[in-house]
Amino acid sequence: MLASVARNAVPKCRKVFRFRGCLIEKYAFRSSGSRRTAATQTTPTIPASVDDRALVALFDEPTTGYSSSHWSHTGLFGHPSLTHPRALVSLTNATLFRAQQLTARILRARESRDELVKVVKNLDRLSDMLCGVIDLSELVRNAHPDRLWVEAANHSYEALCEFMNILNTHVGLYEVLKAVLSDKTIMDSIGPEARQTALIFWKDFEKSAINLAPEHRNKFVALSSEILVLGREFQRGVGTPRPPVSIKPEELSGLKDQGMGVRLQLQARFTKRNLLVYPSSLQAQMIMRAAPDEEPRRRVYVASHSSTSEQIEILETMLRKRAELSRLVGSESFAHLTLDDKMAKSPENVNHFLNALMDHTAPAVKNALRSLSLRKQEHLKTRTSPVIQAWDRDFYCPPEPPAPPVSLPPLTLGTVFMALSRLFRHLYGISLRPIHASPGEVWHTDVQKLEVVDENRGIIGWIYADLFARRGKQGGAAHYTVRCSRRTDDDDEAADGLEEIPGHDTSARESIEFEAIKRHRLPGEEGVYQLPLVVLLCEFARPSASSGATVLQWHEVNTLFHEMGHAMHSMIGRTEYQNVAGTRCATDFVELPSILMEHFLNSPTVLSLFNPDSTSSLAQSPNHHIDPCHAIDTYQQILLSALDQIYHSSTVLDSKFDSTAEFAKLQNTRGMIPYVAGTSYQTQFGHLFGYGATYYSYLLDRAIASRVWGNVFSKDPLSRRLGERYKDEVLRFGGGRDPWKMVSAILSSPELESGDAEAMRIVGHWRIEDEVGLPGRH
Incomplete structure (x- = not known):
C-alpha cells in the first residue's frame, strides 16, 4: 500500500522507484536527434527580465555563486x-x-x-x-x-x-x-x-x-x-565488460578513421600480435564505424552482444519468479499484474499499440535499409543488393551528433536557464529566480538554489541545481522529487494521540519541526500547502576563470529541457494528496511533459529566447542535418518493447522457455535486420528489471507528445492561452485524473477518453516524432 517498486525502462530514460507514495525519480536521459518544424510566431516575445539575466551570471560566472552567503546557518x-x-x-x-x-x-x-x-x-x-x-x-x-x-x-x-x-x-x-x-x-x-x-x-x-x-x-x-x-x-x-575479440592488423587496413586506425596498426606491429579489442572501448566503436572489412565488424558486434550461461540463467530465473508471483495474486502474467493501473491497462492493449507502431514505421525502415543496401553494394562492388546486417548499421550510416535547427551562439549553461525561464513565463506566467542558499542548506558549493515564481501567487516551489561533474557523484542526468505538493491545513494532527504518550515532546519533536517548515499559504489560494522541492543532478563540465562558462552540446540542452519538463510538472501539479502530486502518475504517462519540452527546441521562435535581446525567430541553420537511419533505431526500440512483453507473459513458465530463442524468433519474424547467431543481447537489456513490462512507455509518450506539439503548440509555441490550457488540462492534475481524459482534453479527441484497445491503436498510428523529427540513438 505504501511501499512498492515500479520502474520504467526506456532506452537511457527515466527510472522511477515508487514506494507507494514515495517517488524518487532518476532520469538517465537519452539525447534526441535534431528536429525542425515550421512554426508561425503569433505571440510577441517578452524581453528577458532582470531575474532571467541573473541566471546567466549565476551559472556562467564562477565568482558570482549564490551558494556562498553571510546569512544565518541552517540545515x-x-x-x-x-x-x-x-x-x-x-x-x-x-x-x-x-x-x-x-x-x-x-x-x-x-x-x-x-x-x-x-x-x-x-x-x-x-x-x-x-x-x-x-x-x-x-x-x-x-x-x-x-x-x-x-x-x-x-x-x-x-x-x-x-x-x-x-x-x-x-x-x-x-x-x-x-x-x-x-x-x-x-x-x-x-x-x-x-x-x-x-x-x-x-x-x-x-x-x-x-x-x-x-x-x-x-x-x-x-x-x-x-x-x-x-x-x-x-x-x-x-554492466560487466564483455571479453575482448582478437582482430588481425591487416583486417584494419583502409580504416576511414586514419588517426586511430594508424595507431592501432602501429600498436599491433610493435607488439607483433593480434589486437585484443574490448567491445565497450573506443577502438571497438571506431571499428564498427570505420572498418571497410566486414569481418572485424561482425566479430566485434558478436562479442558486444554475447552473454554467459550464468547471466542468461539469472535473467530467466527472475522472469519465472515474476510470473510465479503474479499467478500467486491471481494475475495471468507479470505484464497483466503490472499494467492493470497503467494507461495501457493490459498487455493486449500494449501489443495493439506496438503492432500499429511497427506497421506505421516499417515503410520508413525499408526505405532506410534500401539506401544502406545501395551504399553496401557500391562499396562491395556486387551485382545485386546485399542484405544489411546488424554490424553494417554504423558503417554505412554513422551516427552524427545532434545539432540545433537554427544557427545559435555558444549555448552556455546560464543562457539555457535564461531561455527556460523566459519560455515558462510566456507559457505559464512562471519564472525562475536565483536565491542565496544559506550555509548548510546545500550539500556542495556547486549547488544553486532557484525559486519558482508565479506572477500571481509568488513562490510556488524550489529547484536545487547540482549540475557539475565531480568525483563520487551519481552520473547522468536525474530529477529527484524531494518534496511533493500536499494540502496540510486539514491534517487534524491533534487527533493522532501524541499528547497522551509520556515523553512525546522529545520523541516526535524533530519530525514535527521537519513537517512544519514545509508549509506555506499562497496569495489567492485556499488552504495551506507543502510547496514542491526538486533537485536536478547533471554532470556538465564546470566553469572556471581560465576556461570560462560551461558551453553545452546540443544533446545536453535537450537533456536540460527534458529534466525541466519533469520539474515543472512537479511545480504545477498542485494537488491535495501527495500520492498524486506532480510526477506521481502512471509510469506510461509521466514522460509526456518532459518529452514535450524537447519539442519546443524545434521552434526558431523558442530558440530566439536564448538571446536576451532578441524579439524575433531565427533563421534555419545551414548545418542542420537529418539522420536517414533514425527509423531503424526507432523500429529496434519497438522490437525491444515487444520482447519485454513476451518476457513478462505466461510463456516464461513453459519448461522449454529460452530467452535467446524468443529474441531470435522475434527478430527474424518482425525485425527488419536478421538476428545474428551467437548473440544474446537480452542480458544487456537492463530495463527488463527496472521497467519490466513497461518498456513501451517512452514510445507511447513520444507519440502523444508529438501529437500535442503538432496539434497544440507548433504554430504558436509562446502562447499563454495554450500554455494555460495545457497547465489546466494536464499538468495541474498530476496523477489525480485518468491520463486518457487529460490526453483527450488537450487534443480535443473524445475517441481517446476510454483508453481502450482502439485508443492504443490510434496512438500507434501517430508519428512518434514531429514532421521530420529524429529520435535519438539508444
Whole structure:
C-alpha cells in the first residue's frame, strides 16, 4: 500500500522507484536527434527580465555563486535540525515514532464515522511522513560528498523502507480501507482526487497479496525478496565488460578513421600480435564505424552482444519468479499484474499499440535499409543488393551528433536557464529566480538554489541545481522529487494521540519541526500547502576563470529541457494528496511533459529566447542535418518493447522457455535486420528489471507528445492561452485524473477518453516524432 517498486525502462530514460507514495525519480536521459518544424510566431516575445539575466551570471560566472552567503546557518534544504549526519538518524527515529502513532489511529478508524471519512487523508499523511525522509535520504545517498552523511542516509532509507514494507502487508490497514471503499456515502463525499488516491492504495494492497492466506502472503514476500536479489545480480551483469575479440592488423587496413586506425596498426606491429579489442572501448566503436572489412565488424558486434550461461540463467530465473508471483495474486502474467493501473491497462492493449507502431514505421525502415543496401553494394562492388546486417548499421550510416535547427551562439549553461525561464513565463506566467542558499542548506558549493515564481501567487516551489561533474557523484542526468505538493491545513494532527504518550515532546519533536517548515499559504489560494522541492543532478563540465562558462552540446540542452519538463510538472501539479502530486502518475504517462519540452527546441521562435535581446525567430541553420537511419533505431526500440512483453507473459513458465530463442524468433519474424547467431543481447537489456513490462512507455509518450506539439503548440509555441490550457488540462492534475481524459482534453479527441484497445491503436498510428523529427540513438 505504501511501499512498492515500479520502474520504467526506456532506452537511457527515466527510472522511477515508487514506494507507494514515495517517488524518487532518476532520469538517465537519452539525447534526441535534431528536429525542425515550421512554426508561425503569433505571440510577441517578452524581453528577458532582470531575474532571467541573473541566471546567466549565476551559472556562467564562477565568482558570482549564490551558494556562498553571510546569512544565518541552517540545515539541509532549510531544515534547522539537519546540520549534521546524526540529526538525520534522529529525524528518522522521530518519524518512525509519529508514523506508528498515525498507523494506530487509522487502525481505530472504524470506531468513528468521522475517522473513517479521514482514512484516505491519513493514509496519504502517513505516506508523506515517511516519504519526506526517504526521498531526502535517497538524494543524500547519491549526491552528498560526505561519507558520514551518506552512511546516515543509508541507515534512514533502509529503516523507513523496512517499516513501509510492514505497512504494505498490514491486513488491518487493508480492512480499514476496504470499509471506506465499501461505504458509498463516504466515497461520494471525499471528491475525485481523494477517490483516485484511495484506489491507488487499494490496488497496491491487492498487488501485495494482502487478501491471501498467511502462508501465501509469506510466499509472496519470499518471492519478492528473491526477485529483488536476482534483479540486482542481473543489473550487475548488464554492466560487466564483455571479453575482448582478437582482430588481425591487416583486417584494419583502409580504416576511414586514419588517426586511430594508424595507431592501432602501429600498436599491433610493435607488439607483433593480434589486437585484443574490448567491445565497450573506443577502438571497438571506431571499428564498427570505420572498418571497410566486414569481418572485424561482425566479430566485434558478436562479442558486444554475447552473454554467459550464468547471466542468461539469472535473467530467466527472475522472469519465472515474476510470473510465479503474479499467478500467486491471481494475475495471468507479470505484464497483466503490472499494467492493470497503467494507461495501457493490459498487455493486449500494449501489443495493439506496438503492432500499429511497427506497421506505421516499417515503410520508413525499408526505405532506410534500401539506401544502406545501395551504399553496401557500391562499396562491395556486387551485382545485386546485399542484405544489411546488424554490424553494417554504423558503417554505412554513422551516427552524427545532434545539432540545433537554427544557427545559435555558444549555448552556455546560464543562457539555457535564461531561455527556460523566459519560455515558462510566456507559457505559464512562471519564472525562475536565483536565491542565496544559506550555509548548510546545500550539500556542495556547486549547488544553486532557484525559486519558482508565479506572477500571481509568488513562490510556488524550489529547484536545487547540482549540475557539475565531480568525483563520487551519481552520473547522468536525474530529477529527484524531494518534496511533493500536499494540502496540510486539514491534517487534524491533534487527533493522532501524541499528547497522551509520556515523553512525546522529545520523541516526535524533530519530525514535527521537519513537517512544519514545509508549509506555506499562497496569495489567492485556499488552504495551506507543502510547496514542491526538486533537485536536478547533471554532470556538465564546470566553469572556471581560465576556461570560462560551461558551453553545452546540443544533446545536453535537450537533456536540460527534458529534466525541466519533469520539474515543472512537479511545480504545477498542485494537488491535495501527495500520492498524486506532480510526477506521481502512471509510469506510461509521466514522460509526456518532459518529452514535450524537447519539442519546443524545434521552434526558431523558442530558440530566439536564448538571446536576451532578441524579439524575433531565427533563421534555419545551414548545418542542420537529418539522420536517414533514425527509423531503424526507432523500429529496434519497438522490437525491444515487444520482447519485454513476451518476457513478462505466461510463456516464461513453459519448461522449454529460452530467452535467446524468443529474441531470435522475434527478430527474424518482425525485425527488419536478421538476428545474428551467437548473440544474446537480452542480458544487456537492463530495463527488463527496472521497467519490466513497461518498456513501451517512452514510445507511447513520444507519440502523444508529438501529437500535442503538432496539434497544440507548433504554430504558436509562446502562447499563454495554450500554455494555460495545457497547465489546466494536464499538468495541474498530476496523477489525480485518468491520463486518457487529460490526453483527450488537450487534443480535443473524445475517441481517446476510454483508453481502450482502439485508443492504443490510434496512438500507434501517430508519428512518434514531429514532421521530420529524429529520435535519438539508444
